[in-house]
Amino acid sequence: MKKLCLIVNPIAGMGGRVGLKGTNGADIVAKSLELGAKPVSPVRAVEALRVLKKSGAEFELITYPAEMGELEAAEAGLKARVIGNIASGKTTADDTKRAAKEMLELGVDIILVAGGDGTMSDVIEAIGTRAPILGVPTGVKLHSAAFANTPEVAGQVAARFLSEGLPLQEAEVMDIDEDAYRENRLVAKLRGYAIVPYEPVMMQTTKEGSTGFELADQKAIARWTIELMERGRVYILGPGTTTRAVAEELGIYDSTLLGVDLIYDFKLFARDANERQILEAIDGKPATIIVSPIGRQGFIFGRGNQQLSPAVIRKVGKKNILVLATPHKLSLTQTLKVDTGDPELDDELRGYIPIITSYLQTHMVKII
């Protein structure tokens, strides 16, 4: 029988309603409680579990004690094997990390993580991509693509994963610097990637030139992108798996997943470049920015790729921006967003732009 593990971050989401923009750190938890915040994560975790129970999928449920999963499982009417120890009422990020590690050692098939971006970052810090994860969105910040759209959807996808098996894909895990955010500055960091199941909901997408399989689609996109490349031009490759596929198609296997790489004459020219290095490299040379929407909200600039600053984008020019996205990714976002930090530039970038979605295929998508 398949093993499904559950980690609930009981305090996730508490900071939201009381305007604290997140709940990372013990002092913020205390402050949230002071402001009268009530736990929201357990309730939403139970919603996902109820859907899972109703589906009739067979699995062994393993979870952490008390509010980290045991109570939620009981509430949803599911029997669970409880492992580990916590100080109930005083759980921290360390408990999440320890839970993920212990579950990995048990040979888990999938871990349901109920929390927000912070929780997800903790989990991948502990186990990386060694086990599939599925995020139940219960936190304040939900920029990571590793989350299902709603707790119900998380339950449904988990059910299908357990009963029918689903393909896996990499999904970004993002987190935002909460201290900066509280001062109204938004600094999103790409923490890494999780392996998540994905449901090819629409088999018929095959008709549209999409294979319905993320990796094959990425390869098709990469092929065409390379055909569009020319010598004597600097290609600024933003973070992400879709852009990484372009590097790999060029035979470059040491590109950075989370950073910005520069390619010149089909070779890696600079790795993990910062804003200054990018500006130097494109000085006096034509350049193209190649980016893919990051996270669930479809940001192409300003989330996880701040190296691509307003100065870089202006110098390259709007005409020389290539956006890549698989049909699946596009179906999740619908519209794209920009937040370069320069409102005037954001305005210039808005409107319909072509996105490469497959070999020989572009979609007109609106940047709002």
Added chain:
Amino acid sequence: MTYRQARWTREGCLEPLVFELSRAGRKGTSLPPKVLARIKIPDKLIRRSLELPELSEPEVVRHYTRLSQMNYGVDLVFYPIGSCTMKYNPKICDELANAEEAACIHPYQAEETVQGALELMYRLERYLAEIAGVSRVCLQPSAGAHGELLGMLLVRAYHRSRGETRTQVIVPDSAHGTNFASAAMAGFNVVVIPSNNRGRVDLEALKSAVSEKTAALMLTNPNTLGLFEDEILEIAGMVHEVGGLLYYDGANMNGILGKSRPGDMGFDITHFNLHKTFSTPHGGGGPGAGPVGVVRKLEDFLPVPIIEYDRKRYYLDYDRPNSIGKIRSFYGNFGVLVKAYTYILMMGASGLEEVAETAVVNANYVMRKMADVSGFEVEFDGPCKHEVVFSAEPLKRETGVTARDVAKRLLDYGMHAPTYYFPPIVPEALMVEPTETETKEELDRFIAAMREIAEEARLNPEKLRAAPTATAIGRLDEVKASREPILSWKMYRKLAKE
């Protein structure tokens, strides 16, 4: 009405393949040895081993009858598969196509001996041109997608003749899936534009997509949501203004016969699915026919030969210097052309118009009646044309049961499933095209089945996830089926060895 599909098994397995039934030396024919002895076949043309199954005639008849009993067809059940126009095909069309005069002629026969066949094709071309509002029609393509490819090759030839290189073909996201592939096959890049919140082409997106690179826009009207593109004249204007052409995907012609014509809407190229609209049983790979009609400025590029009449005789005209050449061997799937010709003559102009009217009324009847079936919704307001797309999203939210489960469960009610998960812009899509050949009772039976299925989803969702159970085989692994299909005996044997 209860339904239970036949399930023929032998030693616990489903009906064996015809190759597995083969026994050495069995045969269903006896050729006269004296005649055979007289025929001298050159040695190098004789194949020494021919891997064909060896069976007696009754074995063959029973085998295929049993297979047909484990299948769905429009002669057996309601078949509301949207975008495919699975309507009843009058038997008279088959009868005439199978008549000796039609079935036993050979494409290499001298023109004088096939004047009747040429006349039929010549007249059919005129009828189709009138129906679509175009000037000439090529009857050759063997299928809709083949017609699309021809259309795209004509687009290329047209721009090339003007010394232009145009690389992009614009396709709305509600388009037929084959459009994307056809454009790419003809060497174009595909630019997909989104639909607006009315389920129609988003003019703002179209405006951002058209340019001097635009070779053509491919569109079907009514679109795959069953909605009429009411801004079609603006759309045509925008594309023509930049020098592009308009291509009409004729898959949905059943909804407009005699009511509106692609040529009048501004389309330059139109294809027909004779097997959908003009009465040829289809599905399973043909034979079909996808004739392509063009406006006057594109006539010269049509494939050779075209059929001409000099007031004395009909003949095949190959003397067309600007033609793109051949699109297939010979002149098209003649049997399908005979069926279409028969159908058009039988219906007449007013009959064809009534086809569109009844098809549209039937779809709207289903849409209105389904409004009180909780669990399904229609995303876009207003009347539809010949088909309607329901979303099972509310049912999924409430019960976890998906559009796929509903579609599979319908099979247990003795009805074919609608097209599901298409068009991809509607979540949990169920695309229903009842067609004009269904009675009110049949439509009511479908609606009642949908209502019962929604109830089952609430009371016993497990039953739906297990569906179909009344069919010869249960639910297939669709991913495996589409990614690892075993298409021939050769492939099957090779896999068995491995």
